[in-house]
Amino acid sequence: MSADADITCREVVELLSSYLDGELPASLRARVEAHLAACDGCTMVVDELRETIRLTGALTEDRLTEAQAATLLAAFRGWAAGA
Amino acid sequence: MAEQRASRDDLALVERLRAGDEDAFMVLVTGLTPAMRRVARMYVSTDAVADEVIQETWLGVLQGLDGFEGRASLRTWIFRILVNIAKTRGQREGRSVPFATLAGDDLDGPAFDPSSFRGADDALPGGWSTLPFDWRGMPEERAEAAETIRVVGLAIAALPQMQAEVIRLRDVHGWSSEEVRNALDLSETNQRVLLHRARTKVRRALEDHFRSVAEA
Numbered sequence: 001m002s003a004d005a006d007i008t009c010r011e012v013v014e015l016l017s018s019y020l021d022g023e024l025p026a027s028l029r030a031r032v033e034a035h036l037a038a039c040d041g042c043t044m045v046v047d048e049l050r051e052t053i054r055l056t057g058a059l060t061e062d063r064l065t066e067a068q069a070a071t072l073l074a075a076f077r078g079w080a081a082g083a
Numbered sequence: 084m085a086e087q088r089a090s091r092d093d094l095a096l097v098e099r100l101r102a103g104d105e106d107a108f109m110v111l112v113t114g115l116t117p118a119m120r121r122v123a124r125m126y127v128s129t130d131a132v133a134d135e136v137i138q139e140t141w142l143g144v145l146q147g148l149d150g151f152e153g154r155a156s157l158r159t160w161i162f163r164i165l166v167n168i169a170k171t172r173g174q175r176e177g178r179s180v181p182f183a184t185l186a187g188d189d190l191d192g193p194a195f196d197p198s199s200f201r202g203a204d205d206a207l208p209g210g211w212s213t214l215p216f217d218w219r220g221m222p223e224e225r226a227e228a229a230e231t232i233r234v235v236g237l238a239i240a241a242l243p244q245m246q247a248e249v250i251r252l253r254d255v256h257g258w259s260s261e262e263v264r265n266a267l268d269l270s271e272t273n274q275r276v277l278l279h280r281a282r283t284k285v286r287r288a289l290e291d292h293f294r295s296v297a298e299a
Contacts, residue, residue: 008209010200014193017279021260041211045286047219052286055235056254062117068134072112072141073105079145080103 007031012042016049089153089160096157101148112141115158118251119165122267125185125244126166126173136172140165155265158258162266187243190276194283218293231292238288242281249274250281 012035018024019032036043064072089097099107116137123133123140143164151160173180201212239247248267252258258266264274 008200009211010193010195010197010209013195014279017282018275023260023275041214044217044219045215048215048286048290049282051219052235052282052289053254055231055289056239056250056282056285057257058232059236059239059251059255061114061255062120064113064116068116068137069109069112071134071138072116073109075138075142076105076108076145079142080105 007035009035009039009042012036012039013045016042016046020046020050020053089151089156093157094153097148097151097153100145111157115161118248118256119162121244121251122162122165122248123169125248126169126178126180128173128176128178132172132176133169136165136169139168143168156262159262159265163268166266166268182245185243185245186273186277187246187280190273190280194280215287216290216294216297218290218297221293221296231289234288234292235285238285239281242284245269246277246281246284249277250285253278254282 012032015024015028015032019029024032036046096107096111100111119137119140120130120133123136124130127133127136140161144161147164151157155163199211199213199215201207201210205212239250242250245267249263249269252263252266253260260271260274260278263269263278264271267274269277
């Protein structure tokens with residue numbers, strides 16, 4: 001067992017967003033990776049979080065109403081005419 | 084940490100706006116206004132006031148274009164103007180919204196349910212005691228189904244407003260963590276915690292959804 005074995009599943013799952021975003025410092029990243037290599041449960045959660053992020057990316061944004069778009073375009077024209 | 088500077092695209096867009104290019108303006112407005120509306124709504128009491136904040140923001144953006152130096156990305160700069168105007172407007176309305184109300188009151192504890200893990204007196208403290216339902220490998224067409232995306236949308240709609248906006252800007256719009264914390268005036272830690280909280284809850288909603296599908 002390595003000296004890095006002190007990081008628990010409970011701790012690892014709290015780091016997985018930062019891990020997936022590439023935001024962990026190198027030493028901590030290495031400890032998380034060592035843990036994941038040996039832990040099926042945490043590997044499952046990181047796979048599912050990755051899939052969650054991908055599915056979230058498929059959401060569409062609300063649309064502007066035509067009235068909102070018209071109001072903002074009028075504001076732009078007013079600004080451009082006065083600029 | 085140094086700020087993410089404006090891209091070449093941002094600077095080109097600013098030039099087009101200065102030249103009065105309506106198409107460029109409408110592309111920008113269409114992409115950003117829905118998120119701006121939700122953010123404004125965190126600080127002011129009604130949709131009507133939020134719309135006024137948005138108008139004021141875009142006018143402020145246009146009038147301030149000559150002062151845009153590209154030290155931050157264009158969208159970050161626009162959101163900062165928005166948040167300032169919305170906060171001022173909210174204060175004038177006598178509306179003060181505590182950060183905990185926007186961010187959720189669950190930020191101090193862990194994102195994952197502690198009861199899923201072994202206790203301190205266990206031989207393997209902090210290890211899994213109950214594994215979540217494994218929904219990996221659900222058939223691709225099922226994972227892509229409109230119903231799945233609807234589950235994600237509902238889970239995000241149920242989040243505290245700031246958690247919802249952080250996950251939307253990061254994972255729907257693809258903003259960087261730095262852009263989001265600058266745009267929404269969040270500390271680095273808060274941005275990170277809000278995002279992880281939000282993703283964890285959406286993952287949980289998907290787990291519940293796929294379990295019920297599997298058991299049906």
